[in-house]
Amino acid sequence: MSTIFSKIAAGEIPSYRIAADERHYAFLDINPVAPGHVLVIPRIEDDYIFNLSDDDYSALTLFAKRVAKAIEQAVPCKRVGVAVIGLEVPHTHIHLIPINSESDMDFHNKTQLPAEEMEAIAKAISSKYDELYPGN
Numbered sequence: 001m002s003t004i005f006s007k008i009a010a011g012e013i014p015s016y017r018i019a020a021d022e023r024h025y026a027f028l029d030i031n032p033v034a035p036g037h038v039l040v041i042p043r044i045e046d047d048y049i050f051n052l053s054d055d056d057y058s059a060l061t062l063f064a065k066r067v068a069k070a071i072e073q074a075v076p077c078k079r080v081g082v083a084v085i086g087l088e089v090p091h092t093h094i095h096l097i098p099i100n101s102e103s104d105m106d107f108h109n110k111t112q113l114p115a116e117e118m119e120a121i122a123k124a125i126s127s128k129y130d131e132l133y134p135g136n
Contacts, residue, residue, distance in 0.1 A: 001046070001092055003040075003045055003089060003091060004091075005025075005041045005089055005091040005093060006043070006045055006091065008025070008027060008041075009025035009041060009043050011012040014030035015027040015028070016030075016072070016122035017066065017126065018038050018070070018122060018125050018129060019063075019066070019067055019070070019130075019136070021061070021063065021132075021136060022043070023039050023042060023043055023044075023056075023059055023060075024040065024041065024042055024060060024063040024091065024096065025040075026029040026039065026040045026041075026063070026064075026067045026096075027073065027122075028118055028121060028122050029095070029108040030068070030112070030113060030118075031111070032097075032107065032110065032111060032113065033095075033097050033104070033105065033107060033109060033110055033111075034097050034098055034099065034104055034122055035075065035098070035113060035117070036071050036072060036075035036077070036097070036121055037095065037096070037097045037098070037124065037134060038067055038096040038097075038125065039093045039094070039095060039096075040060065040063060040064040040067055040082075040093065040096060041091060041092060041093045041094075042056055042060050042092055042095040043077050043085045044056065045091055046076070046084070047090070047091065047092065048086060048091050048092065049084050049086060049092045049094075051090060051092075053105060059094070063083070063093075063094060064094045064134055066127075066129065066132065067096055067125075067127050068080040068082070068096050068127060069128075069132055070125050070126075070128040070129035070132055071098055071125055071128075072094055072098075072119070072120055073128040073132070074124040074125040074127070074128045075098040075121065075124070075125065076083075076098070077098035077099055077100055078099065078100045079098075079099055080096050080097065080098055080099070080102065081095075081097040081098075081099040081105045082094060082096060082120060083095040083097070083098075083105060083107075083121070085107070098103060098113040103104050121133070
């Protein structure tokens with residue numbers, strides 16, 4: 001069974017790509033909590049983050065950290081909040097959300113942004129990622 005996230009990572013479904021490597025894919029959430037809300041996934045399909053092997057878990061966390069560093073430089077915020085909920089799509093994913101207060105992590109306040117804004121945000125974060133981690 002191929003999840004929607006696997007199809008996104010494979011390029012079968014369009015996304016606002018942020019970063020990718022052979023094991024991971026990061027892209028903008030199409031219904032963000034805040035501008036710059038990124039989802040980070042492993043390319044392997046598993047429904048629950050704590051089912052990942054130690055190596056896969058560690059690699060996913062490190063990849064998410066790198067994406068978060070790029071978000072911090074591209075999107076004005078005090079921090080990048082991290083959430084792993086995992087109920088809405090049966091594929092492990094980490095939410096990275098630019099925040100200025102704890103209340104910014106309200107998943108009941110999702111929004112939609114115009115395509116041009118999503119493209120600009122994705123380009124800004126992706127460019128910072130490439131600057132910080134050339135060749136990755």
